[in-house]
Amino acid sequence: MIFETDYVKKLAKILSDNDLTELSLENNDGAIVLKREAQNNMPPRTSVQPVVQQVAVAEPEVREKKTSEDMTGCKKITSPMVGIFYASHSPDEAPIVSVGDTVSKGQVVCIIEAMKLMNKIESDVSGKIVKVCVENGTAVEYGQVLMYVE
């Protein structure tokens, strides 16, 4: 019972909401220990050695890596550079593409600004946009998923 996914998820939330690094519970059914790296923790990520009845829950990194759990099977449009993502050519224009639009390979889907230069980013896949992952005006890294296409 104690190891039901929802229960563990609740415990993990308590950990992260309160910026805790460790939580351990014990009762007649068993014991569970959850550990988490706090935001400013210095040691590097090391491989976790599973121990009997010990569950280590890894908190997603401060720099959130986009997961594609719900996007399996979809193609990705990823950023080819470091810069600021803009959905439209200029602030008062409508976004170049939106969810539901069909794009073809080579079509411009967004702008990434780097060093005051506006770079038109072309899609290297064709299909229908199912998700735009980045907010207008935010920084993107190389390889970061910008949009999902199916």
Next chain:
Amino acid sequence: MFKKVLIANRGEVAVRVIRACREIGIPTVAIYSEADADSLHVSLATEAYCIGPAESAKSYLKIPAIISTALISGADAIHPGYGFLSERADFADICNAHGIKFIGPSGDIIRKMGDKAQARATMDSYDIPLIPGSGIIDDINKAKKICKKMKYPVIVKATAGGGGKGMRIVNNEDELEENIFLCKTEAQKFFGNSAVYIEKYLKNPRHIEVQILADKFGNVIYLGERDCSIQRRHQKLLEEAPSPAVSEKVREKLGRTAVKVAKAIKYEGVGTVEFLLDENNNFYFMEMNTRLQVEHGITEMISNIDIVREQINIAAGKSVSVAQRDVELKGHAIECRINAEDPEKDFMPAPGQINGYVAPGGYGVRVDSHVYSGYAIPTYYDSMISKLICWAPTREQARRRMYRALKEYVITGVKTTLPFYQDIIEDPVFTKGKFDTGFLEDYQRRKYQKD
């Protein structure tokens, strides 16, 4: 002081710089390629950005990606580490143009000292002792005349070269023309500049370099010398400070000459002036490295001065923290560069996953590394695992401490140069301290004679 420093490098030196920034209290920005996502410097920095794929040209050498990251993250200074863009005058200029402080000397100074032939000419005009040599070679007959005067053997060098690359030894006039041609071709290929010059070749000198610190107020101090004579194909393997061959008197002369070099070019930052020392204790200027060096740690151990901290402070406009008369050099330090290479297979790089790692410790043992158990060494960059530095009050004690530390060090999963250093550190010639740049060749000959 800077609001935020971006470290335009990776591996061990990125960790070194992040540590120094942390101690000063400056937030840091790490950049990394896709191959370095699990690298230690990425987790240690305050923020980290993936800037490109594995290839250096598309990541660590990609200036727009680095500048863009600095602008986005609000970094007001960039530390270039060593290698990569650290001696690229154009990069220093670009940082400047974007209002970002390049932690190092100006583009003009880098250019001045980066062009080896020009550096020689500059040094000559300040009466700094030089190895007899030429300017840029443009005519084979002139070259033959110069070489005849200097006497063979001579060495042809690329003016834009460095790090031991783009050099050819010529033993007689018959070999000259072909070697000039080959050197020019190599120089064009590696450095984009085919200009070459010629120097008299000193057969087996000692390689002695002097660490200097210079601030914007004109203060320049030296922190003693390092002996880097133990090299393989011009790549340093083991360094020690001070040099067992240098007396107090020669140390002072070397130091004052290095300071003279720095003052002559109005240098700012940390730098190293390299000399060759012959068997009569005459020294000759060879080149100047206008950046932090891999082996800076041994100088830190004997001087008790944090060179990277000084470097950042100097760049932020502060003065050098100590006057020359207050510099005290104590004891002896030795550094071994532990690489993922197979010494049995001609030091072939052997990247892979480190599955067991126990670093040595104890009094006088310092390990500068980015490696941890489970870390996979990427194949795209250098093979450095760590720098093992040992300090003790005397050279012999430092040597024994190093032997002890090398024996304690456990690295499994990859081949390393640990066994090689264990042998060298016990070698009788090394133990005596009477060696020169011919050491490794001589050592290998003696080893194979025994086997």
